[in-house]
Amino acid sequence: MPQQYRVIVIGCGAIGAATTYWLSRRLGDDAVLALEQYELGHGRGASEDHSRVIRHAYSRSDYTALTPAAYQSWNVAERETGLRLVHRTGGLIVAARGSAGMEYIDATAAAMAASGLPFELLSGVQVSERWPQWRLGDQHAALFDPESGILDIRRGTAAHLALPASAATTSRRTATSSPTICPARRGCWSALGRGTSCSRCWAPACPSR
Numbered sequence: 001m002p003q004q005y006r007v008i009v010i011g012c013g014a015i016g017a018a019t020t021y022w023l024s025r026r027l028g029d030d031a032v033l034a035l036e037q038y039e040l041g042h043g044r045g046a047s048e049d050h051s052r053v054i055r056h057a058y059s060r061s062d063y064t065a066l067t068p069a070a071y072q073s074w075n076v077a078e079r080e081t082g083l084r085l086v087h088r089t090g091g092l093i094v095a096a097r098g099s100a101g102m103e104y105i106d107a108t109a110a111a112m113a114a115s116g117l118p119f120e121l122l123s124g125v126q127v128s129e130r131w132p133q134w135r136l137g138d139q140h141a142a143l144f145d146p147e148s149g150i151l152d153i154r155r156g157t158a159a160h161l162a163l164p165a166s167a168a169t170t171s172r173r174t175a176t177s178s179p180t181i182c183p184a185r186r187g188c189w190s191a192l193g194r195g196t197s198c199s200r201c202w203a204p205a206c207p208s209r
């Protein structure tokens, strides 16, 4: 039986899984289909294993303009699943004064300030006083991002794919393990057999995107 989807997402790594989840919330029932060529949660992609750094501390203001929304999105996934995905530890960037690393700290401070994000600039001595495991002196400086932490990427990806259709997420998400190919501009139906099509392709792995 032919089936029409508004969007077919190809690839169920962290990006495809989150895209599927958020598009499903926005577009409604049966609008989104997610396809993965290997088993879900496989270890061959970039989203394998347990941890990724999550932070506001980027040296470009186009990044720091986006990071609050990223945190908010993870908050939603945590609320809906009851899982803890983001572990806030605080993050420290340390550099020697006069080095390229110091330029990075200055750029990061400027970008975070432009986005109204909290951070602290510390001398090496202040770092050592607060965290004695660091033995730094006046030749060092640091930027502290209190919101930095570790994201459980494997759990987060699984959560985005597994969140059930509910009042908040009324769409159906079908994650299919199949030897998908994505023939550029010719549709994605070959993955599921003739007759399954979509009106738009959003394929993280597609070179023509």
Ligand SMILES: Cc1cc2nc3c(=O)[nH]c(=O)nc-3n(C[C@H](O)[C@H](O)[C@H](O)COP(=O)(O)OP(=O)(O)OC[C@H]3O[C@@H](n4cnc5c(N)ncnc54)[C@H](O)[C@@H]3O)c2cc1C
Residues within 6 Å of the ligand: 010, 011, 012, 013, 014, 015, 016, 017, 035, 036, 037, 038, 044, 045, 046, 047, 048, 051, 052, 053, 054, 179, 180, 181, 182, 204, 205
């Ligand atoms: C070692 C390492 C450390 C990292 N550290 C950090 C960090 O600390 N902080 C941070 O923010 N980021 C970090 N990253 C980057 C982050 O992990 C990646 O940006 C992210 O996981 C990419 O997710 P993805 O969904 O785009 O790719 P992937 O996880 O690779 O997913 C792509 C999926 O598409 C599938 N696929 C491909 N082609 C097809 C097809 N034709 N049909 C069907 N399926 C297909 C693949 O099988 C795969 O499952 C790190 C990355 C690595 C590798």
